[in-house]
Amino acid sequence: MDITPTQVLDASGLACPMPIIKTKKAVDALKVGDILKMISTDPGSVSDVAAWTAKTGQELLGHEDVEGKHVFYIKKTK
Amino acid sequence: MAEETTKRLAVIASHGTMDAAYPPFILATAGAAMDMEVAIFFTFFGLEILKKGKIDKLKVAPIANPAMPVPIPNIIGMLPGMTAAATAMMNSWMKKSKVAKLSELLEMSKELGVKLIACQMTMDVMGVKREDLVDGLEVGGAATFLEFASHNAITLTF
Numbered sequence: 001m002d003i004t005p006t007q008v009l010d011a012s013g014l015a016c017p018m019p020i021i022k023t024k025k026a027v028d029a030l031k032v033g034d035i036l037k038m039i040s041t042d043p044g045s046v047s048d049v050a051a052w053t054a055k056t057g058q059e060l061l062g063h064e065d066v067e068g069k070h071v072f073y074i075k076k077t078k
Numbered sequence: 079m080a081e082e083t084t085k086r087l088a089v090i091a092s093h094g095t096m097d098a099a100y101p102p103f104i105l106a107t108a109g110a111a112m113d114m115e116v117a118i119f120f121t122f123f124g125l126e127i128l129k130k131g132k133i134d135k136l137k138v139a140p141i142a143n144p145a146m147p148v149p150i151p152n153i154i155g156m157l158p159g160m161t162a163a164a165t166a167m168m169n170s171w172m173k174k175s176k177v178a179k180l181s182e183l184l185e186m187s188k189e190l191g192v193k194l195i196a197c198q199m200t201m202d203v204m205g206v207k208r209e210d211l212v213d214g215l216e217v218g219g220a221a222t223f224l225e226f227a228s229h230n231a232i233t234l235t236f
Contacts, residue, residue, distance in 0.1 A: 015177045017108035021186060024111035048108075055083065055112040 003073045005037035012041045030076045038072045086231035089118045094126030096136035103183035110190035119223040121197035128211045133180045140164035
């Protein structure tokens, strides 16, 4: 995906709910407009990250699977 | 956002086994990470979770538990040492799946601002003193929990 992230969070190996918690903390530390690239191996992350962005109002720019890992791009909107 | 969604999550933890202690903490920390205001009310055997040094030593009962991944007949489950064996087995599976320890989820809950309420009445019933419990709690009764939950909270009981 042709997106340049501001920061990368590797949550590989972590189980629910840690990828979401780490994502929240990482996004909290960003500035509005910044983009977080989050990497997870938890299959539940695919629906959880979408749910998290829907609930918090942050923007999920995209999701791709790279070498068996889920990669998400999240833009901080507020 | 077009639609206003619920902002609060109110959880009741009333059991003191390892398997019953996980869901309240997983949902509470996830809720807090979703910008929700979260409280967990620990009552009856749920108080066990908050006793100092206890949280990572909670057990799984194999007896009357037909859902164990490796089923243990009750007549075997009742033998001495079987609860410890089932707990060790469960712990090893949790570790293999890299699930956070309960103590880590407790610390995470505090860090994310989850309100932890120990039930005063059951503390009195079971002879639990404030100093027996971990720090960072609030001690309160039914009204404390209900007042929090009455602000349009999703309420879950475990």
